[in-house]
Amino acid sequence: MIKGGYQGKILRVNLTEHEVKEEELREDWAKKFIGGRGYGTRIIYDEVDPKVDPLSPENKVVIATGPLDGTTAPSSGRVMVITKGPLTGTIACSNAGGYFGPMLKRAGFDMIILEGKSKEPVYLWINKGKVEIRDAKHLWGKLVDESDRLMREETHPEAETMEIGPAGEKESLLANVMFNGHRASGRTGVGAVVGSKNLKGIVVRGNLSIKAGDPDKFAEAVKVTREILAQNPVAGGGLPMYGTAVLVNIINSVGSFPTRNAQDSYFPEAEKISGETLRARNLVRNEGCSDCPIACGRVTEIKEGKYKGEHGGGPEYESVWSFGAMCGISDLDAVLMANYLCDRYGIDTISAGSTVACAMELYEKGYMPAKDAPFPLTFGSSDALVESIRAMGEQKDEFGKLLSQGSYRLGEHYGHPELSMSVKKQEFPAYDPRGIKGMGLQYATSNRGGCHVRGYMTAVEVLSPGLDRLAYEGKAAPNKFLQDLTAALDSSGICLFTTFGLQAKDLAQLYSSVTGVDCDEAEYLKIGERIWNMERLFNLKAGFSRKDDTLPSRILNEPIKSGPSKGEIEELDKMLDEYYSLRGWDKNGVPTKNKLKELDIEDLL
Amino acid sequence: MKVLMLDPVKCTGCRACMDACSFQKTGVFNPFDSRIKIFTFLEDLTFIPTVCTQCEKPYCAEVCPTAALVKNPETGIVEFIKDKCIGCKQCVVACPWGSIKMDHSGKEIIKCDNCFGDPACTKVCKPEAITYVEVEDVVSFKQRGVAQAYREIGKEMAKGVNP
Incomplete structure (x- = not known):
C-alpha cells in the first residue's frame, strides 16, 4: 500500500x-x-x-x-x-x-x-x-x-x-x-x-497538503541526508560557492574541455570563463530551487560593456562551455548574454552553443558559403555568438531557421554532418570522451542522445579519485550503475546533484519513507534498471539500434591536439560489448527476454 | 531571550523553511500552513523571508476579544491559545506585517511561536538566512559584518595616525 x-x-x-x-x-x-x-x-x-x-x-x-x-x-x-x-x-x-x-x-x-x-x-x-x-x-x-x-x-x-x-x-x-x-x-x-x-x-x-507515508522515518531520513550534503565538499562547498561552473578549471585541467567544436580539448583561456571568475565579476546571489540546500543556481548581472545592466539566472557549467570554449570565446559577458538570450527565447544552451560552434567550423572551412552567413562566423567572435543566438531565437531568415534545427541538420545541409558534435543528433555536453573514456560510453548509450545527466561518469573518473579516466577497463559497470540510479532518482523527483553526497541507500530511504513502500538499495536500483530497459525498448521500436550507439567520428578518430590529454582518441568498442553484456542485452543491444522477465516488464514486448 | 533573525541577502529562495514549518506544526507538507513565508520576486530573483517578530506591543493581542493571544514576558513570544480563539480574524487585520494568518482551510488562526525555543525552519536553512539568536546579538552580528568590511580600510587609515 x-x-x-x-x-x-x-x-x-x-x-x-x-x-x-x-x-x-x-x-x-x-x-x-x-x-x-x-x-x-x-x-x-x-x-x-x-x-x-x-x-x-x-x-x-x-x-x-x-x-x-x-x-x-x-x-x-x-x-x-x-x-x-x-x-x-x-x-x-x-x-x-x-x-x-x-x-x-x-x-x-x-x-x-x-x-x-x-x-x-x-x-x-x-x-x-x-x-x-x-x-x-x-x-x-x-x-x-x-x-x-x-x-x-x-x-x-x-x-x-x-x-x-x-x-x-x-x-x-x-x-x-x-x-x-x-x-x-x-x-x-x-x-x-x-x-x-x-x-x-x-x-x-493549490493549497493541498503532501504527506509522508512514514513521517518519523522520513523526518530522520531528511535530517541525515541534509547533514551529509552540508558536509560534502562539492554539494556543501564548491557548488554553492562557484555554481556548476566550478568545473571549468577542473575539466580543462584534465584536457577534456572540447574547444572550437572539439577540434581541440584544452582551452588556454579557461580561467576567464571559470566559476571563480564568474563569482568575482558577475554574481549577485545564489538561488536554490525548491527545498534545495545546495543552491548552485547563479543570479548574475553584466556590469560593464555593451550588455551592461542585463541580468538573469545562470550560466551553468555546460553553458559557459558551449558558448565559451566550444566557440573559442573567452569573453564572459558575451557568454552571459548568450545565456540570457537562450532563456528568453527558450532555447537549450548546450545545443545552441554547440550548433554555433559547428556553424563556425563550417564557415571557416568554407563549407558554408560566406553569402549564407549574415556576419563573419569566426571562432572567438563574441558578436557572432550573440547574434547567432538571436537569429536562432527569432528565425527571421534562413540562417536562423537552419541554426534552430541543431548542429546535425545544419551540418547535413552543408554536406558535413560529421562536424556536428552530437550523439543521436543531440549535441553532447562539456566533457570530451577522448579524455574521460567512460563519458563516451555514457553518451553513446544514453537513451536520449548526447547527455551528461543519464550517468555522470565524470563523478567517478575525475571528481573523486578511483578510476583512471584514460582506462577502458572497468567503465561499463559504473556506467550501468549510474544510469540505473539516475533513472530511479529522476523518477523520485530529487535532483541528480544530491548524488555528490548521497548514496543509493540514502535515496532509497527517502523514497521508501515518503511513500511507505518498502524499498532497499537493491530494489531502488532495480526500479532504475527497469526504467532504463523500458526507455531502451521504446527507442528500439522507434528504429534505433546498435549502430546508433556511437560517437562523432572526430571523437573516435582525431587525436586531441594539445593539453593534458594530447594524442588521445576514444575507442568506444572496447567498452560497448561489455556494457551490453552487463545489461543482459544481446550483441545488438536488445534486452533479452530473461532480462525483461527478471525486471517484470515482459508485457512491454 | 532568543529571536528568529532573518537575513534576506543570504536567502536563496528554496522555501525549505516553509515545508519544514508546516511539517513541524501539522505533520504534513503545506506552505499555506507555514508560519514563515518566503517572497520570491522573479523579475530580479530576490528572495525575502517574513515571519512574526513577536512585537513588544502586539496589536494582534490588543484587538483579540478573548485573550487568545498573550505576550509572554519571559520568552518574548506572543502566544496563541487555540482553545480561546473564536476565529474572528481581528488579529489578521491588526497585524501590520501579515505575520498572523489563516491556515490552508481558511478556518484556523496560525502564528509563529518559535517552536518554543527549537525552531524547525532554521534546521533546513543551509545558507543561514534564518537563525535563532540571542536578541542582543542580532544587531551586533549586523554591525560585525559592516565592521569586517571596514577592517582593511581601518588598518590602512590608521597608518601614521597612531604613533
Missing part, C-alpha cells in the same frame, strides 16, 4: 477537444516506475506509437512530479517533461528545478498528460484542482520571462508557471520548456512538442 508522497491523481488535457479529465494514479505503475521520468515514460510507452512524428498531434507530453516533490527532502522540487523528442527521435525526458513541481502537487495532481493539438494558442490555469483552458493569442510571440509575468498577472501573482518561448512556438528542435520564467527543461527539444500543440504554458496554484 502506498501511504504518502503521491496525490493520487493525473490530469488529462485533450487540446484538440479542449477537454479535461481526472484519472487515478495506478498503484501498480507507481510501485514499478515510481513517478516522474519512470511513470511518465510508462504512459508514453502505453499511449504513443514510438514511430510517431514527434511534432504531430499524435505525440503526447507528460508533465510529471515524483513522490518527493513538495517535501523537505533535499533538492526535491524537480519537474519532468516526458515525450518523444523531436531532436533525437528517441524517448525524451527533460528535467527542471524551480517551484512548479511541488505546486502542481498542491493543486492535486501528480502529473499532467497533454494530448492532441489546439486550433488556437492556449494556456492552462489550474487553480486548486479547477482547470481552465484559456486563450493565449496575446501571449504568442512573447519571450519566456514576459510570458511568466503576464500569465501570473492574469491569474495569481504567486502562482507557478511553465511556458515556452518563441523558439518552442516556432518548433525549433532546440526549444526547451521553461519553468518560473528561468528554469529550463532544456534538452531534446521538448519545447517544440509543446509548441506544436499550440500550448503556450501552464499556470498552477
Whole structure:
C-alpha cells in the first residue's frame, strides 16, 4: 500500500477537444516506475506509437512530479517533461528545478498528460484542482520571462508557471520548456512538442497538503541526508560557492574541455570563463530551487560593456562551455548574454552553443558559403555568438531557421554532418570522451542522445579519485550503475546533484519513507534498471539500434591536439560489448527476454 | 531571550523553511500552513523571508476579544491559545506585517511561536538566512559584518595616525 508522497491523481488535457479529465494514479505503475521520468515514460510507452512524428498531434507530453516533490527532502522540487523528442527521435525526458513541481502537487495532481493539438494558442490555469483552458493569442510571440509575468498577472501573482518561448512556438528542435520564467527543461527539444500543440504554458496554484507515508522515518531520513550534503565538499562547498561552473578549471585541467567544436580539448583561456571568475565579476546571489540546500543556481548581472545592466539566472557549467570554449570565446559577458538570450527565447544552451560552434567550423572551412552567413562566423567572435543566438531565437531568415534545427541538420545541409558534435543528433555536453573514456560510453548509450545527466561518469573518473579516466577497463559497470540510479532518482523527483553526497541507500530511504513502500538499495536500483530497459525498448521500436550507439567520428578518430590529454582518441568498442553484456542485452543491444522477465516488464514486448 | 533573525541577502529562495514549518506544526507538507513565508520576486530573483517578530506591543493581542493571544514576558513570544480563539480574524487585520494568518482551510488562526525555543525552519536553512539568536546579538552580528568590511580600510587609515 502506498501511504504518502503521491496525490493520487493525473490530469488529462485533450487540446484538440479542449477537454479535461481526472484519472487515478495506478498503484501498480507507481510501485514499478515510481513517478516522474519512470511513470511518465510508462504512459508514453502505453499511449504513443514510438514511430510517431514527434511534432504531430499524435505525440503526447507528460508533465510529471515524483513522490518527493513538495517535501523537505533535499533538492526535491524537480519537474519532468516526458515525450518523444523531436531532436533525437528517441524517448525524451527533460528535467527542471524551480517551484512548479511541488505546486502542481498542491493543486492535486501528480502529473499532467497533454494530448492532441489546439486550433488556437492556449494556456492552462489550474487553480486548486479547477482547470481552465484559456486563450493565449496575446501571449504568442512573447519571450519566456514576459510570458511568466503576464500569465501570473492574469491569474495569481504567486502562482507557478511553465511556458515556452518563441523558439518552442516556432518548433525549433532546440526549444526547451521553461519553468518560473528561468528554469529550463532544456534538452531534446521538448519545447517544440509543446509548441506544436499550440500550448503556450501552464499556470498552477493549490493549497493541498503532501504527506509522508512514514513521517518519523522520513523526518530522520531528511535530517541525515541534509547533514551529509552540508558536509560534502562539492554539494556543501564548491557548488554553492562557484555554481556548476566550478568545473571549468577542473575539466580543462584534465584536457577534456572540447574547444572550437572539439577540434581541440584544452582551452588556454579557461580561467576567464571559470566559476571563480564568474563569482568575482558577475554574481549577485545564489538561488536554490525548491527545498534545495545546495543552491548552485547563479543570479548574475553584466556590469560593464555593451550588455551592461542585463541580468538573469545562470550560466551553468555546460553553458559557459558551449558558448565559451566550444566557440573559442573567452569573453564572459558575451557568454552571459548568450545565456540570457537562450532563456528568453527558450532555447537549450548546450545545443545552441554547440550548433554555433559547428556553424563556425563550417564557415571557416568554407563549407558554408560566406553569402549564407549574415556576419563573419569566426571562432572567438563574441558578436557572432550573440547574434547567432538571436537569429536562432527569432528565425527571421534562413540562417536562423537552419541554426534552430541543431548542429546535425545544419551540418547535413552543408554536406558535413560529421562536424556536428552530437550523439543521436543531440549535441553532447562539456566533457570530451577522448579524455574521460567512460563519458563516451555514457553518451553513446544514453537513451536520449548526447547527455551528461543519464550517468555522470565524470563523478567517478575525475571528481573523486578511483578510476583512471584514460582506462577502458572497468567503465561499463559504473556506467550501468549510474544510469540505473539516475533513472530511479529522476523518477523520485530529487535532483541528480544530491548524488555528490548521497548514496543509493540514502535515496532509497527517502523514497521508501515518503511513500511507505518498502524499498532497499537493491530494489531502488532495480526500479532504475527497469526504467532504463523500458526507455531502451521504446527507442528500439522507434528504429534505433546498435549502430546508433556511437560517437562523432572526430571523437573516435582525431587525436586531441594539445593539453593534458594530447594524442588521445576514444575507442568506444572496447567498452560497448561489455556494457551490453552487463545489461543482459544481446550483441545488438536488445534486452533479452530473461532480462525483461527478471525486471517484470515482459508485457512491454 | 532568543529571536528568529532573518537575513534576506543570504536567502536563496528554496522555501525549505516553509515545508519544514508546516511539517513541524501539522505533520504534513503545506506552505499555506507555514508560519514563515518566503517572497520570491522573479523579475530580479530576490528572495525575502517574513515571519512574526513577536512585537513588544502586539496589536494582534490588543484587538483579540478573548485573550487568545498573550505576550509572554519571559520568552518574548506572543502566544496563541487555540482553545480561546473564536476565529474572528481581528488579529489578521491588526497585524501590520501579515505575520498572523489563516491556515490552508481558511478556518484556523496560525502564528509563529518559535517552536518554543527549537525552531524547525532554521534546521533546513543551509545558507543561514534564518537563525535563532540571542536578541542582543542580532544587531551586533549586523554591525560585525559592516565592521569586517571596514577592517582593511581601518588598518590602512590608521597608518601614521597612531604613533
